[in-house]
Amino acid sequence: MSTVDNPTIWEISDSDTEIEEDPGDLQLEDRSNTIPAKNALPPPPSYDYELPCPPKKRRSKEEIEADKEKVRLRKEAREKIRAVKEQEKQEKKKETQRRKEAAQHINNLKPENYLKCLTLCIDPALLQQQGSDILLETLSSNELQYSIKKQSFPNSITWTRDLTQLAEDVEATDVEDQLVQVLGPSEFLDMVISVKKVIDNEEEEPVLDYSTVKKVTVLVTESQTNSRKRGHASGDTIQSKYGGKDLDVEEVLVYLQLYKNTSVVFLEGWQDVTDHVCAVTKALSKRPFKLLTEQAELPFCVDGSWASGARVEKDGTGLKQVWTRQIQQLNRVSQVVASCVTAAYPSPQLLLQAYEALSSEEDKKKLLADLMVKGEGKDRRVGPEISTRIYRCLTTHNPELVLD
Known part of the structure; x- marks a missing residue:
């Protein structure tokens, strides 16, 4: 049987046996005597000095120059891209402006718009003839522009077009290739006599030389009905003038048509003359747009569903x-x-x-x-x-x- 020598006697006071119901209300007055928890971490140590930074590596002169070259190349590349974009922007702007001008030009060439650019130039001597007021009244009613000024050929009408209305940067007028001359029977017979002498080599050139005009139309008014149907003046009148025949008039008409590009039209009065002048004016207004629409990029292509052509790829397909x-x-x-x-x-x-x-x-x-x-x-x-x-x-x- 073992015995315990000098046993230690522990005394427990009443205060040690008290158990607080709410541990959260426990306040420790003396923290120095507080026993740390079992799993609590100690506070981090404090240092009174800073950690030394690694020394910076000094770059060589070649490395500095290489970095500068890279920066310069990147800057040049950005400038180049910016310049290309700016050029594309300008080209696109120019293309848009070109298309706008082309569309405006086509619109100006339409007959209803081109008619506003035409001006009829009437010789003052023509207005002295009886019945010429019909021409001016008709031109005014149709809103056609006209001016009265002396012409190179007496009793004639020419046409000019104002290029300012067709192009804003052009300030000029151009003369059309048409000329209409109104003659009476006696004036026409004088012309026939003059041309007949040229044909017979009796004179060098007739009194009226139309070589400076591309297309001339002579309107003979107050001609007889039967003569108008045959296309020449009265044979009795011609014989009374110079003893000629109807065959001579036919010869003169053929000569004027072939060598002078001059057509002779026989009309009854000023109403027919007015109708002819208005018809020529409308024909001149339609000609530019008609010529434009008749232009073809590939005139040798035949009509058909494939007239637009075949597509050819970059690799040659097609x-x-x-x-x-x-x-x-x-x-x-x-x-x-x-x-x-x-x-x-x-x-x-x-x-x-x-x-x-x-x-x-x-x-x-x-x-x-x-x-x-x-x-x-x-x-x-x-x-x-x-x-x-x-x-x-x-x-x-x-x-x-x-x-x-």
């Missing part, structure tokens, strides 16, 4: 289709025949080399004649006619040559 359609433009060459030729010779250069390999002209013309064209029914040959036309089209140096 060239064979263009080659086929080029042959198909010839008269009486169908798409099947053209495809047969291009299948045998996929490019014009190959066909030209085949022509050069032949010695005689006859063999070259018949090179494509025996090619078989496969149709829905019976197969047939290309034939010597089409073969000859294709050969002429590709080898001739004469632009006026008729292929058929």
Whole structure:
């Protein structure tokens, strides 16, 4: 049996046995005597000195120059991109302005707008004739511009166009190539006598020389009905003037038409003259727009659903289709025949080399004649006619040559 020597006796006071119901209300007055918790971390140590920074590496002069060069290159690249964008912007702006001006120009050439640019220039002597007031009243009612000033030819009417209304940067007027001269029977007969003497080599030039005008129309008023139907003045009047015949008048009219580009029209009175002048004015107003619409970029293309052409890609796709359609433009060459030729010779250069390999002209013309064209029914040959036309089209140096 073991014994315990000097046992220690612990005394527990009443205050030690008290248990607080709310541990959160416990306040420690003396923190120095407080026992730290089991898992509590000690506070971080404090240092009175700073950690030394690693020393900076000094760059060499070459590295500094290389960095400057990189900065300069990047700046130049940015400037270049900025310049390209600015150039594209300016080109786009110019293209927009060009299209706007082209659209405005086309709009100005329309008959209803171009008519406002035309001005009729009337010789004052013409207004002294009886019935000429019909002309001025009609021009005013149709809102046609006219001016009264002396002309190079007496009793004539010319047309001028104001270029300022067609283009803002142009301040000038141009003269149209038309001239209308109104003559009475006696004046016309004087002209006939003068021209007849020129034809008979009795004089060098007639009194009225129209060589400075491109197109002249002489309006003869107050002519007899039967004479107007035949297109010349009265034979009795001509005979009374110089003893001539109706055949002489016909000769004069033909001479004026062929050598002077002058037409003679016989009218009854000023109403017919006014109608003719208004018709010429309207024709002049329609001519610019008509000429513009008749212009074609590819006038040799035939009409059809594919008249717009074939698309050719950057890799060359579509060239064979263009080659086929080029042959198909010839008269009486169908798409099947053209495809047969291009299948045998996929490019014009190959066909030209085949022509050069032949010695005689006859063999070259018949090179494509025996090619078989496969149709829905019976197969047939290309034939010597089409073969000859294709050969002429590709080898001739004469632009006026008729292929058929």
